[in-house]
Amino acid sequence: MTTDDIATTAEIARLARGTLLPSFPGATAPRWLLDELEAGLGGVTLFALVGNVPSQESLAALTAQMRKAGDPFVTIDEEGGDVTRLGGHATGSPYPGNAALGAVDDPELTRRVYRSLGAELAEVGVNLNFAPSVDVNTADDNPVIGTRSFGSDPELVARHGAAAVTGTQEAGVAACAKHFPGHGSTVEDSHLSIPLVDADLELLDRRELVPFRAAIAAGARAVMTGHLDLPAITGGVPATLSHAAITGLLRERLGYRGVIVTDALDMAGASGAIGIPEASVRALIAGADLLCLGSHEHAETVAATLDAIGEAVRTGRLSPGRLADAARRTARLREWLAGHAPAAVDRAAGLEAARRAVRVFGALPGWAGAPLVVETESTGNIAVGPTPWGLHPWAPDAVRADGAGAAYGAGGTVAGILDRAKGRGLVVVLRDAHRHAGQRALATALLTARPDTVVVEMGLPVWRPGSAVYLATYGAAAANAQAAAELLGLAPTG
Structure with missing residues (x-):
């Protein structure tokens, strides 16, 4: 060489x-x-x-x-x-x-x-x-x-x-x-x-x-x-x-x-x-x-x-x-x-954008106390990874349930959710429900028993139950969650 x-x-x-x-x-x-x-x-x-x-x-x-x-x-x-x-x-x-x-x-x-x-x-x-x-x-x-x-x-x-x-x-x-x-x-x-x-x-x-x-x-x-x-x-x-x-x-x-x-x-x-x-x-x-x-x-x-x-x-x-x-x-x-x-x-720009993005369909109820929040299981894609999402930072007793109503904690079944929600509002949080049949089934079951259930979609708002009060956040970032929590009375505004 x-x-x-x-x-x-x-x-x-x-x-x-x-x-x-x-x-x-x-x-x-x-x-x-x-x-x-x-x-x-x-x-x-x-x-x-x-x-x-x-x-x-x-x-x-x-x-x-x-x-x-x-x-x-x-x-x-x-x-x-x-x-x-x-x-x-x-x-x-x-x-x-x-x-x-x-x-x-x-x-x-x-x-x-x-x-x-x-x-x-x-x-x-x-x-x-x-x-x-x-x-x-x-x-x-x-x-x-x-x-x-x-x-x-x-x-x-x-x-x-x-x-x-x-x-x-x-x-x-x-x-x-x-x-x-x-x-x-x-x-x-x-x-x-x-x-x-x-x-x-x-x-x-x-x-x-x-x-x-x-x-x-x-x-x-x-x-x-x-x-x-x-x-x-x-x-x-x-x-x-x-x-x-x-x-x-x-x-x-x-x-x-x-x-x-x-x-x-x-x-x-x-x-x-x-x-x-x-x-x-x-x-x-x-x-x-x-x-x-x-x-x-x-x-x-x-x-x-x-x-x-x-x-x-x-x-x-x-x-x-x-x-x-x-x-x-x-x-x-x-x-x-x-x-x-x-x-x-x-960072104020982020929260401003999240607040302006939320779309509300129907009249939000005036709950006397904090509602029970139910968060469904949603597998993120590989690009997203296991980033935390949902409203639980503002709802300490939130229930985690998969689309079939199986328990992630006490009261995670549909019957258990309904029992825990007696006398209080009920919110079910979805993420890309159009891609998850189980999420749609759980939301439908809760709405059948509790038509006043509020549905929050934190993915794309493709699937929407016709009779529900419905919030679309267009994303599951912390800013999106805070914007939804404020509208639901779970978090103070300001």
């Missing part, structure tokens, strides 16, 4: 390393990660479920530790609402999610909420946020988007997506519009399979692509690809690995010039059949600039992926120019980040 060969190999390794966003467990950076950062690692993706965010103070210390070793992109999924990592995974987010903001339909308020959320991220050293979701949620039974979307109307999603991008970036944090070319029309979860989006280019142009165009026009510094099969465009290949989707559609048709980052490559929709190293190579060939590896992809995955990229260059599958192109884009993003000052945190 000649000196030139060694220099070329080292340069390829440096360029390849600069595309990677691995993860790590715990609240301190392990030695291998610090070594990789010193060698030019692109950055990291933080995940609450692997212990990266026990508190905002510890996160600030962690990001400071990493920046002593390199100049990483510190990325996170902080959408507000149901998908929250910045402390909200333990307590619920103080900011409502996109469905609530879309229900209010005040783009300036959306901008305020995202600017404040961005300010909180900047305070702890996060500089690239994987938000907003600009998916147009046209499938009611979508298992992974739902309240993460501003709505089902492309123009509404576009104006709020643009406002979210603007607000985030006013706080000095790069926004990342996702999940290109749009995850809202499918009933499959790309964590588990490759969802099919049955849309030709004409339909994409007037539906899915409308918000991406708006986000790009608003100056979005990053766009995230989705692991979605669009047969008319990608021919059976997920968009993340498709040159036609990334280079043809996003770069050439939409004219996007910023950084393209993949959704997590550990998801089955990307790597289920081929593995993460090969998925990484294919994503780079397709035109991606940064590779989010996944929540449990650490030193071993980094080493294997670097080997795979190096081999792809040696065999001619991947050109060094493609890696250099990615490096130029990420360098421009770092320059942009260095030139922005953070904004002020404005």
Whole structure:
């Protein structure tokens, strides 16, 4: 091997390393990660479920530790609402999610909420946020988007997506519009399979692509690809690995010039059949600039992926120019980040948005005392995770029951609930009841015996019992719950 060969190999390794966003467990950076950062690692993706965010103070210390070793992109999924990592995974987010903001339909308020959320991220050293979701949620039974979307109307999603991008970036944090070319029309979860989006280019142009165009026009510094099969465009290949989707559609048709980052490559929709190293190579060939590896992809995955990229260059599958192109884009993003000052945190914007989002159908009863609150069991999707939700912080004797009325505590059966509710009001809290037959059955049983039962829907208000007094919050964040609790007289206003 000649000196030139060694220099070329080292340069390829440096360029390849600069595309990677691995993860790590715990609240301190392990030695291998610090070594990789010193060698030019692109950055990291933080995940609450692997212990990266026990508190905002510890996160600030962690990001400071990493920046002593390199100049990483510190990325996170902080959408507000149901998908929250910045402390909200333990307590619920103080900011409502996109469905609530879309229900209010005040783009300036959306901008305020995202600017404040961005300010909180900047305070702890996060500089690239994987938000907003600009998916147009046209499938009611979508298992992974739902309240993460501003709505089902492309123009509404576009104006709020643009406002979210603007607000985030006013706080000095790069926004990342996702999940290109749009995850809202499918009933499959790309964590588990490759969802099919049955849309030709004409339909994409007037539906899915409308918000991406708006986000790009608003100056979005990053766009995230989705692991979605669009047969008319990608021919059976997920968009993340498709040159036609990334280079043809996003770069050439939409004219996007910023950084393209993949959704997590550990998801089955990307790597289920081929593995993460090969998925990484294919994503780079397709035109991606940064590779989010996944929540449990650490030193071993980094080493294997670097080997795979190096081999792809040696065999001619991947050109060094493609890696250099990615490096130029990420360098421009770092320059942009260095030139922005953070904004002020404005949590009042979150509660204002949650209060304005609530829709009340029927006249709320004037209870003499506190009502009995019944909270149904609702499994969150993989993206949401086990974030706390519900009205129990304001209802100490709340009953937890699954859709069949099975007890989570004393009095959890339908008969037991009715017995405990004698002489007092009754509230049943649902979450995406249209997706859970058991929730609908429980609510119906309670309403049959107690027509004065108040129904609170904390997901999408698709299913609504016709005779009930009904509240729709458009999300299950802490801010949404407080807004509902205030209207029900469980929490003081002010």
